[in-house]
Amino acid sequence: MKKIILPVDFSDSSNQLVDYAIGFAKEINAEILLIHVAAADIGFVIGDMGFQYFPEVEENEMKYELKELHKLQEKVLANGVQCSHILKQGIPGDTILEYAAENSADYIVIGSHGRSGFYDVFIGSLTKEITKKSKIPVLVVPCHDEN
Structure with missing residues (x-):
């Protein structure tokens, strides 16, 4: 059975992405491995007394x-569709690609929010990073928030 890595961020467009991945998985007889990468510093805040x-x-x-x-x-x-999930902390691009390699994944299905320009310059694009570094096919699904 083929394996699809499906990174999710819980944005409004995550449901669109999951719907697409379900259809794709059925077409190619694959299971979906959901992954969410949490920030490594979730519990840290900076205030008057420092970190x-x-x-x-x-x-x-x-x-x-x-x-x-x-x-x-x-x-x-x-x-x-068969499915498992994992929550990891780390750098999203590296963590997703490592997870794909560890699981001998056949595809990565990732959403594109359609942002560009200053967003990519200052924040960076996870989708762009994944497509540049991946050794397996990456399907980019255009996802747009409903608002």
Whole structure:
């Protein structure tokens, strides 16, 4: 069975991306491996006293993200496609590509939010990074927030 890595960020367009991946997985007889990469510094804040770490903030955020991943997994499974999920912390592009290699994935399906210009210059584009560095085919799905 083929494997599709599906990075999700829980934005409004994540459902569009999951719907596309479900259809693609059915066409090629593949399973979906959902991945969400959380920031490595979720519990850190900067204030008057410098950097402070609040483990409860990190714990609550990780619980929320796991719950959201589980919801997406249930959606995929309900559509008759095998699915697993994982939450990792790290640098998104590197973490996704490492996960794809570890799992001998056949494809990465990733969304493009259609941002350009200053956004890419200052923030960078995960989709652009993945397509440049990936050793396996990357399908870029145009996703647009409903608003």
